[in-house]
Structure formats: structure tokens, C-alpha cells
Amino acid sequence: MKLHLHNLGHRYGARVLFRGIEHTAAEGSVTIVTGPNGAGKSTLLRIAADLLLPWEGSALLYQTSEAVTGAQRKMTTGYVSPEMALYSEFTGAENLAFYARLRGLQPDNAFLRSALEKVGLKGRGRDRYADYSSGMKQRLKIAVAQLGEPMLLLLDEPGTNLDRSGAEILQEALQEVRNRKGIALLATNEPDEELWGDEKICVNAV
Amino acid sequence: MNSMPWHKQAAALWKKDIRAEMRTRVATGSMGVFALSALLLIALSMLSVKGVEYRDALGRLKPAWxxxxxxxxLWTLLCFAAFTGLAHPFVHEEESGTSLALRLYMSAEAVYAGKLLFNLTTLAAMMLVITPAYMLLTGMNTGRLILFFPIMIGGCFGxxxxxxxxxxxAAKAKSSGALFGAIGLPILVVFLILLMQAAHLCYAGNATPISIVKDVGGLVSFGVMIVALSAMLFHFIWDD
Amino acid sequence: MPAQTKSAAKLQGAWWKYTAGLLMAYVIYGAFAIAHGAIGFAEKGVAARVIFFHVPCAVLSSVAYFAGMCYAVRYLYSSHRKSLKDDWYSAAAMELGFLFCILCTLTGSIFAGIQWGSFWNWDPRETSIVIMLLLYASYLLLRTGLSRSPEKKARLSAVYTIVALVPAQFLIWVVPRILATMHPTTTLTDPRMTSITYKMVLYPSFAAFTLLFIWLMQLRVRSLRILALRKERALRRISEKY
Structure with a gap:
């Protein structure tokens, strides 16, 4: 398993974000993506999640020697991003159950309870997502991203609004990715979080 | 990991949308209130021509209405009512930011199938309420039932x-609400012409099998072609 | 290349534009001086001379749609990096379709007013052209609503062009056949129905309008390219400044 970023570049209209990013993330590794605001960290993660077609170059995920593409790649990707929202008209447990079903899992009560407990939302599963605090929302998003144990975990500034125990949850999630020989990308500018990675990509505005 | 079959994902999305609709009632509520008020207005404004008769080109006396x-x-009413509510499923996903997760968790075809199914369900539910009420208020007959039901179902589908x-x-554009009706209704005008042509058969005594196949078939094929093209092109709309 | 030979080459490439101009001049002259008044029409058939302009406009307004759709398909399904050029061609064709649609409606309405006594008769072809106008208008409206990203604009408007093909082809093929029409459907398709003087003007008229269409399309694509370049340059200037 590896994620290969080759000569990656993206631009919005005339504004070039980054060019010529070259990186290979090996299995069981955590890669930190840093760079100033507006340099394109989020865009890089979006491309890695296969949600955005890069302007030039490629970001390919290899299971064996063949690249994983299409629906299969989507099924093995977990993604947390500030732009992503869950359904505010549903409770936390209902949100989890919906995304679990889309991943082909059968979410029974025990499953949901353990998933919520893992991100420290025990006993809050029946509250509406709209009534969650921003930190709790972030925790639920992390729980959703971990559904089905994705081999590629992409965390875009996951530490926003999280307290100390929230940071521990993140570290635990990264450790789990390492254990199952997956790959994690973590976009952050927090010095503490930068220490969690094995490698580093610096995205600089061109 | 194996990928999920699209119809299961579509069913999950449909269930989610139905559940959300039961809670918020945005789409059904706005469509229902719009349709009922329009229904009332039509019934009231048509009172004046209720008993009026006119002579057609061949000199036969015919009721004006x-x-x-x-x-x-009825179909004009249903079209406008549909366009007050049916943008909601897509616009809501885009505006609340939940579309990003759907893009990752579902294939584009599954999203299309799920949303189409949800829209058809809401529309059918609205028609089940509005059509009998309209028939009661205006005294519209069903005509030949064997044609009436295919026309209603084909109309709902299209x-x-x-x-x-x-x-x-429209959900992808700015000010999507205003754009929705403006870009959708011109397409529907053609569909309504086909529908009215077919509706004549319901009440005409001399409908031949050929004209039935031609008109009802034309009506159904319109919907089928739109669905086929949309399913083919949906990923261009949905993916960034 | 020296400036003189360059402009000479440009002039050589422009021969068909001169042809278009000459043909159009001939058609305008011919419509009034060569063709005889049509038999069996009101006002000694003078109003019927409008067909030299009306019919080519009607044909072009549907041909333009198909041209726009072909470029839309080409844009969406080009395998490699999508080229905005296809989008410009598609948009230009649709804009011209809108223009010829308006011209066709106006010329038709003038004729209807003189021949049938009313400027609007709800003839199926009249209904069709008005709906065609609406379809073109909503296409252009969708484009203005998508001004933020040129790629998204190109993609979504291409999809709309293809989806709206369903009502458009129903309009062109089906609707005029299922509703009774006042339009003479066979007069122009049957060669025995028109006199030799009519043919002498009508056939060049098709050629003149087709050339005019291609010329206008070239100009519009060029102006769309300049607009896109100017926008890009302005963006670059802003990003250099701040």
C-alpha cells in the first residue's frame, strides 16, 4: 500500500496554488502537510481524497502494483475537513448509522455505542447534531471518517476546537492507521500536531 | 474492500431523505401549501366560466371549461407546485455543506438514483392529495381510467x-432558488404540451389504439429520455 | 513575416467573407426585384417575400442548437485536459441560435400579421419557436448564474444543452406533427411548388445565411477568448499587487 503524489499541481483560474509536489507515502506512515494559509493544504487533501481532479500530475493510491480507482478508492478513504458538515436534523447516532450504511456496514446499537465511545461522545448519541458544540461536532466527524477502518485517512486541520482529550483521540486514530498498515495525511500548522508524523510535505504558495 | 452496489446506497440515501423530510417537512410543506392555495385560486377564478358554452369551428356547442x-x-398547478419544493433535496445538501461527504461516500449514480426516487415519492404523495381535492372542487372527471392512470403516472415521472x-x-449556481424555475420550466412547457395532448384522449370517445400508443408513448418516452441522459451526465454535475 | 504579406494572407483567407457579403446583397436585391409575387397569397404575394429571410433563420435557429450540443459533447467527453475552446464554440452557437430565433419570430410574425390577419395565431410552429426562445434564454441565464469558475460554467452549461435536447427535438420533430399547423409544410420541400425565380433567390439565401452564421460564430469565439484572457490577466495583476 502506498500513496504516490507525482508532479502534483493545482490552480484556480489564473492563481497557481502549488506545483511539482513529489511524495510517496509508505504504508503505516503518517505524513504531515504544512504550509501558510491559502497555500493549498486543503486542496492537496481534496486531491488525495479523489474529490478533486488535479490540474497537473497525479495522486495515485496503490494496493498492490495496480492503482486503486473509482468507487473502490472512495470506499477506502476517510476524510475530515472543516468544510464538511453532517446532517443537523439528525442525531449523532443517526448520522453515524447513515454513513455506516453507505460503507456497507450494518450499524446495530452496539456498533454505534462503541463508535461513539471511541470519540468520547458516550451518552450523547441521541442529541441532535445541531445541538452539539463545535468540539463535539469535530469528534463526530472523526468518528464518521473512521467508519469501516479506511486505509487512507485524510485529516484536514482535525485539531480545530478539540480539547486535550480530543487530541488524544486523534493520536489514537493515527496509531490505528499505523497498526493496520494504512496511510494518513494530516494537514496542520500546530507545532504539537506536527510531531505526530513521520514525514512532512511543505506546501508553499508559488 | 468491496464497493457497495449503487442501488443499496441509493436506497439508504432515499431513506435518509424521507426521514429528514418527516422531521423538517420543508419540501412537502411548501409544495402542499402552494398547491392548495393555487387550487383554491383556480377554483374561484373559474367559477365565472362554469356554465358557459361556446361554439367550436364545426359549430358544435361545447363547455368552455x-x-x-x-x-x-391541474398539471400547470402541479408543475409550479413541484418547482417550489423539489429543489430542496439538492440545494439543502449544497448549502449545509453535507454534499462533500456524500461525494466521498457515494457514487454519483447512486446519488442521482436516490434523489430521483425521493423526488418521485414526494411528488406522488402530493399528487395523491391534490388530484382528488382538485376533482372535488372543479368537478373534473377521470375519463377512461385505463388512460387516466398511465397519464398521471407518466406525468409524475416526467x-x-x-x-x-x-x-x-441549479444547486451548483449562486441564487439557485431563482434559477431553478427559470431553467426548468422551459423544458417542462414541451412536456406539458405532450401531456395535454395525451389528456385529450382520456375524454375523447374516438381514441384509436394508434393515437393512444403515440401520445401516451410520447409522454412516457420524454421522461425516460430525460432520466437516461441525466444518469449518463450526472457525474459531470455532481463531481468538482 | 513582413506586415504586408501577412495582411495579404489574411485577405486571401477572407475570400468567403466577401462571398457572404456579395451573396447577401444579391439575396436582398433578388427578394424584391427577381422573385415574382407569390400566387395565392395576400397583397399580391408581396409579404411572402419574407420567406427568403424567414426560412433560413428558422433552419439556422435549430442547426445552431445542434452545433452547440456537438461542441458541448466534445467538451465533456474530450479524454485529456478539457479545452475551454469547445465551451466558447458551444456558447457562441447557442447565442447565435437565440439571435436567429428572435429574427425568425419577428419575420414570421410580420408575415402572419399581413397574411393571416393577426400577428400571433398560436400556430404550433409559432409555439415551438417561442419555447425554443425560452430554452435558449434559460441556457444563457444559467451561464450568468455560474460566472465564478469557467470550468464549472462550461461543464454545467454543456450538461444543460444536452438535457434540453430532449424538449428541443420534441419541438422540432414531434410538436408540429401532432398539432394542426397553418404552415405550408410541402411548399418548400416539394420543388414543383416554387417557381424558378423563387429558387434563384432562396437557394443562395441558404448559402448566404450559413456563411454569415460561420462568420458571426468566428467573431463571437474570438471575443469570448479575449474576454477570458482579459479576466485572467486582471486576476494575475491583482495577485501581483497584493
């Missing part, structure tokens, strides 16, 4: 399929 005319107004793809397009 016959069943075919009533049917035409209307829902146009509204779904146009809603997906």
Missing part, C-alpha cells in the same frame, strides 16, 4: 425527472 381544460390546469436534474444544476 371541459375536462381536458381542467386537466391542463415532471420528477426534469425537476431532479434541473435542481442538481
Amino acid at each position: 371541459d375536462d381536458a381544460g381542467k386537466m391542463a390546469l 415532471l420528477g425527472s426534469v425537476a431532479t436534474v434541473v435542481a442538481a444544476l
